[in-house]
Amino acid sequence: DVKVTQSSRYLVKRTGEKVFLECVQDMDHENMFWYRQDPGLGLRLIYFSYDVKMKEKGDIPEGYSVSREKKERFSLILESASTNQTSMYLCASSDRDSGTGEQYFGPGTRLTVT
Amino acid sequence: AQKVTQAQTEISVVEKEDVTLDCVYETRDTTYYLFWYKQPPSGELVFLIRRNSFDEQNEISGRYSWNFQKSTSSFNFTITASQVVDSAVYFCALSEADRDDKIIFGKGTRLHILP
Numbered sequence: 033d034v035k036v037t038q039s040s041r042y043l044v045k046r047t048g049e050k051v052f053l054e055c056v057q058d059m060d061h062e063n064m065f066w067y068r069q070d071p072g073l074g075l076r077l078i079y080f081s082y083d084v085k086m087k088e089k090g091d092i093p094e095g096y097s098v099s100r101e102k103k104e105r106f107s108l109i110l111e112s113a114s115t116n117q118t119s120m121y122l123c124a125s126s127d128r129d130s131g132t133g134e135q136y137f138g139p140g141t142r143l144t145v146t
Numbered sequence: 147a148q149k150v151t152q153a154q155t156e157i158s159v160v161e162k163e164d165v166t167l168d169c170v171y172e173t174r175d176t177t178y179y180l181f182w183y184k185q186p187p188s189g190e191l192v193f194l195i196r197r198n199s200f201d202e203q204n205e206i207s208g209r210y211s212w213n214f215q216k217s218t219s220s221f222n223f224t225i226t227a228s229q230v231v232d233s234a235v236y237f238c239a240l241s242e243a244d245r246d247d248k249i250i251f252g253k254g255t256r257l258h259i260l261p
């Protein structure tokens with residue numbers, strides 16, 4: 033079974049803090065994704081990565097950066113957390129060779145910025 | 147432009163009733179994939195089904211069934227004899243095989259099954 037894990041289920045941070053959200057997948061997938069989920073807005077793509085050290089902006093990259101130093105790990109970084117970044121963050125991975133785009137999701141991190 | 151519309155934001159039904167979740171999509175590609183994911187209260191999105199654009203056969207899996215109609219660009223999901231455990235947010239999604247591996251999600255339908 034594909035396993036995507038995220039470092040924390042719940043996180044509370046203060047405004048201005050630097051925040052790291054970690055995601056690890058164990059299926060050797062090339063593609064990894066970070067989404068945020070907000071009520072009424074569905075899932076919005078923040079960043080994605082096709083391979084190690086490669087990244088592309090999604091629909092809402094402002095205020096975020098990412099790092100992919102190893103194939104299995106994709107980190108989302110909030111350089112200076114703000115209250116409007118309070119949200120549920122979901123990580124996903126997919127096998128580029130499958131050709132279907134099917135994504136496997138982690139359990140999510142609910143981040144609160146106070 | 148690619149787009150997935152789930153017009154029903156929230157639905158409540160009484161247990162054992164049948165319920166259909168609507169999904170309408172837009173794409174210019176001839177080759178694409180459609181998905182349904184379930185997000186229970188625990189938060190993790192769980193894959194339910196994938197359909198490619200060349201396969202319009204309806205699919206049934208236990209109490210779940212899917213109706214794919216290219217003529218109306220719809221991929222609807224029906225739960226028969228609903229159960230409380232079906233309560234979740236359901237997302238319909240689209241990926242275009244000729245483009246990249248991104249998935250476009252609908253905004254989701256929150257389904258409440260009342261005991």
